[in-house]
Amino acid sequence: MDAASASCAECGTGLGPAAGTGRPRRYCSRSCQSRAYRRRRDEGRRTAVPRTRSGAPGVGRRAGGGAAGAGLVDVAVVLADAEGIGAVTLRSVAHRAGTAPGEVRRVFANRERLVEAMVQRLLAGPHGGEPPPQGTPVRVLAGLAETEWQAYRRHPWLVSVLASSRPPLVPAVLDAARASVDAFVALGLDPPTALARYVALSGYVQGMALLLLTERDEAARSGTAYPAWWVQEVRRLDRTGARRRHPWLDDVSGGVLPAAFATDVDAWFRDGLDRVLAGLAGGDGAASA
Known part of the structure; x- marks a missing residue:
């Protein structure tokens, strides 16, 4: 060299x-x-994994760089979508890809680097890599929250990786954080407060996304879809007399929620997002969106 x-x-x-x-x-x-x-x-x-000057792994250079790495990331994402992120290991990805575990280790070094490459691909790929939305700061924040939400809807396991005090600081995560902080600063907040507001906003998005993840896990575990579960619970509440003590259940749903769970949560998310943004950005800022 x-x-x-x-x-x-x-x-x-x-x-x-x-x-x-x-x-x-x-x-x-x-x-x-x-x-x-x-x-x-x-x-x-093992093969050393270069890092950027900020300390984030050099995603796309040595950690998963090249066509072989991209193909392995695709395999890992499909596996996580089907079986959850817990199913993703260097060995399981190698098995799915029809290659030796040592080859996957040569490209990614360890599972942590593979997961980081998966996050980068999903947040900076065809769906998540669009430029930040334009308009007022509140519209920018709403667009960023929507992009994050859609990523979780497509890949529910992703929230279990990002909803952490120590998320993988890949470039796509840092770019989204910077855009959000900049939008809050444009509303007149100082940078530390802007960062706190960004964390609160992302926490709202991730909290709603956890409902999608847990419902998927519950449906897989029990074999019962959300509408069927609700019917069973209403019948149980009838037998115990609890339904009579909670008439609001009939008021809000007629006794049975007709929509699929993901549809309900999607509506709840958007209704809540407007109110969360109004509080985080300030009433005047939200009103001007």
Whole structure:
């Protein structure tokens, strides 16, 4: 590797001109070297995964870069859509792809990097990669929330990865956060407050999306669809007398909710989003949307 292209094997930072003699440098600092040594000690020797200067994995370069990596990500997404994110391992993806587990490990190094590549693909792909919506700051925030919501509707398992205090900070996640923070700043908030409002807004979207994920899991576990479950519960409430003590159940649904659960939650999400945005952006800001 020539001096111009040399970069740290741990974080991807350029190493600068090489020394005239001696062994070529592999790390930019002792801390990067220590991290690499600790990882090899804990997980065994593996291909190092370059990171961006911000510390996020270099998705699309070494971690899952190239046609082989893209194909494996596609396989992993299909597997997660069918069986949940818990079914995704390097071995299961290799089996689905008809390749050796060692090949998947060579491309992604570990499961964490594979999941990060999946998140990046879904949030920056054909559906999630559109430019941020235009218009007033509130319209921008509503559009960003809608994009996130649609990603969860298409891939319910995705919320279990992103609804975390330590989500994968891939470029697509950071871009969405920046756009949201910028919109709140445009409403007159200082950056720390704007970040707090973004977290609250994303928390609302993710909380509603968790209903989609749990319903999918419950339906798979019990074999009972949402409308059938509701009919059974209404009959049980009749037998116990609880329905008479809660007449509002008849008022809101006629005793049986007719729509599919996803349809109901989608309507609830949009009705609540307007009100959440009105509170987070301020009444004047929401009214001007």
